[in-house]
Amino acid sequence: MNENTSKRDDIYAKIVASGDFVFDETTANVFEDMIKRSVPGYSTIISMIGVLAKRYYQSESNIYDLGCSIGGATFSICSKFQNEEFSLIAVDNSPAMIKRMEEKKNNFLRHGGRVETRCENIQNTLIKNASVIVLNFTLQFLPMSNRLDLINKIYAGMRPNGILIISEKIVVPDSTLNTLLINMYHQFKQSNGYSKLEISQKRAALENVLTPETIDAHRCRLVSAGFGSFDVWFQCFNFASMIAIK
Ligand code: GEK
DSSP states (O other): OOOTSSSOOOOOOSSOOOOOOOOHHHHHHHHHHHHHHTTTTTHHHHHHHHHHHHOOTTTTOOOETTTTTHHHHHHHHHHHHSSSSEEEEEEEOOOHHHHHHHHHHHHOOOEEEEEEEEEEEEEGOOSSSSSEEEEEEEEGGGGHHHHHHHHHHHTTEEEEEEEEEEEEEEEOHHHHHHHHHHHHHHHHHTTTTTOHHHHHHHHHHHTTTOOOBOOHHHHHHHHHTOOOEEEEEEEETTEEEEEEOO
16 A cells, blocks of 8 residues: 555544544544554455455456455455456445545556445445455444344355455453453554553444454354355454455
8 A cells, every 4th residue: 555645543642522433534544554553463464365365366256345444455456466357346334435445546456457446335235256255354343233144145145165354353252361462452552652542542432333253253153154164364462364265
């Protein structure tokens, strides 16, 4: 991604009135800086999404990036295809995110690639003929009761041998270890320049918006949808990236 277009994330640097975190213009403007300083391993995950997409893409199929934000995963995928043909549908329901993605799109697209951006709720997205589907830190924002429906829809719209890459903030069942992982994560944020005030205000703002689950809950849901293979390929503290193959 272009390093110069994202401003520094200082949304929670001063005491703010309580309110839930939203993906608005203010967030979109600092998103690149925010996600890199807030998600351990983000750059590694983004880079490997490109590698996995290239490996699992089946000719004349579709790639979906669901909850694409400003296009981190999409543009990583684009960079792996060079001038080869591929078709990618990137979806986010935040107009501010999609606007920023549109502004960047032409810097990444080469001859052969087709990237369609859609501003819509991924729960309404028609999924068809997919060989690669990316849910990179998106499922965690859906109401719990809607998650299985989305995974079932993804499975149904996928070709055999297609891959789903799903990254999430997680909880671990042992409460002592869960607290330890959260503490380690907060130290990681402090080492990336976030103050204690910023960390605690952001945590409060995400409380009603982001619901993490255990790896086992993800495994059960994916297996019940029909996925044959599942495992975690990356974990750092309470953040994990998983793969499931149809
Ligand atoms: C990346 N994948 O950089 N429909 C569509 N979009 C949604 C929905 C929904 N129901 N709910 C949330 N979003 C990206 C990072 S960010 C993760 C993903 C984070 C969108 C929301 O607007 C936001 O852009 C994105 O999901 C989550 O690889 O901020 O922690």
